[in-house]
Amino acid sequence: MIVIVDYGMGNLASISNMIKKIGGDSIITRDKEIILNSSKLILPGVGAFARGIKNLEEFGLVDVLEKAVLEKKIPILGICLGMQLMTLHSEEGNVKGLGWLDANTIKFNDSNLKIPHIGWNEIRICKATKLLKGDYYRFYFVHSYHVVCNDVNDILFYSSYGSDFVAGFEKNNILGVQFHPEKSHKYGMELFQNFLKHY
Numbered sequence: 328m329i330v331i332v333d334y335g336m337g338n339l340a341s342i343s344n345m346i347k348k349i350g351g352d353s354i355i356t357r358d359k360e361i362i363l364n365s366s367k368l369i370l371p372g373v374g375a376f377a378r379g380i381k382n383l384e385e386f387g388l389v390d391v392l393e394k395a396v397l398e399k400k401i402p403i404l405g406i407c408l409g410m411q412l413m414t415l416h417s418e419e420g421n422v423k424g425l426g427w428l429d430a431n432t433i434k435f436n437d438s439n440l441k442i443p444h445i446g447w448n449e450i451r452i453c454k455a456t457k458l459l460k461g462d463y464y465r466f467y468f469v470h471s472y473h474v475v476c477n478d479v480n481d482i483l484f485y486s487s488y489g490s491d492f493v494a495g496f497e498k499n500n501i502l503g504v505q506f507h508p509e510k511s512h513k514y515g516m517e518l519f520q521n522f523l524k525h526y
Contacts, residue, residue, distance in 0.1 A: 329353040329523065330365035332392070334382040336408065337371030341509040349516050351523050359391040367526060368392075368401055372408025376432060376472070377420030379412050389425065396427065402500045402526035410496070410503030411474060419472050427501055429477040430493075437489040443471040448506070450484040450494045457525035458483070458495075458502060464514050466494070466506035473505060500526070 331342050331353050339355045346353045353369075354361065362368065370392075372379055383389050395401045405413050414424045417432035424432065435442055447465050466486075473492040476482050484495035484504070495504040502522070508515030 328361070328365050329367045329369065330362055331355045331369045331371060332362065332388065332409075333357045334379065334386055334388055336374045336379050336382060337406070338373060338507065338509055339371060342369060342371055342406070345509045345515060345519055346523070349520050349523070351519070357386050357388060359387070362388075362391050363395050363399065365395070365401055367523065368395060368403040370403060370405045370409035370412065372406060372410075372412060373469075374408060375419060376408065376411055376417040376424070377422045379408050380422055380424065383412070383425075392425070396501060400500045402522070403502065404522050405501075405503035406509070407470060407505060407507055410505055411472060413501060413503055414474055417472065428481060428496060428498055428503075430474050430481065430496065431477075432472050432474055434472050435488065435492075440489045443469055444488045445469050448486045448488065448494075450486045450506070452484055453482050454480075454497075456483055456497055458497065458518060458521050460521070461517070465511070466504075466508065466514055467510040468494075468506045470505060474503070502526075 411432040414430040483497040486494035
């Protein structure tokens with residue numbers, strides 16, 4: 328069962344509908360037993376980093392997610408804020424993250440840029456991955472902060488807004504994308520299909 332983690336933040340229904348559209352089955356829940364017995368996890372997110380961490384803590388989901396992801400090695404896909412929450416720390420609220428990846432979340436600091444970054448951007452694939460296998464992809468972004476990976480080997484995708492930024496990472500069973508595949512039409516459908524099939 329594919330579990331979309333409900334911690335009170337994110338496009339839960341949009342993700343569920345996209346998975347249904349490609350023939351998959353998912354459940355939106357914060358039930359700990361269901362999370363621990365899932366085949367795959369999706370950690371969505373829209374909103375502020377500090378609120379996201381606080382919600383995960385208040386719902387008692389930090390420990391169960393760590394057990395599922397770090398011990399049981401269940402594949403997990405973080406989307407937008409969900410990706411950022413996996414890092415060590417965020418400048419947004421000066422808050423510690425889950426710390427699953429050697430990375431930090433920082434704000435776009437170019438005064439010439441309109442923040443948040445909203446719209447369609449191409450991505451560049453940096454290393455071999457089962458998540459995307461073609462040559463050309465465009466995804467929909469909405470974000471004011473982005474991830475900086477301390478280990479370049481974790482970087483999966485780059486995109487550009489003023490300058491290059493990390494648009495996705497992959498380390499073992501932990502994957503994150505800064506964009507919204509659930510809003511990215513055929514490109515998002517392909518990404519979800521590959522996540523369901525190959526992880």
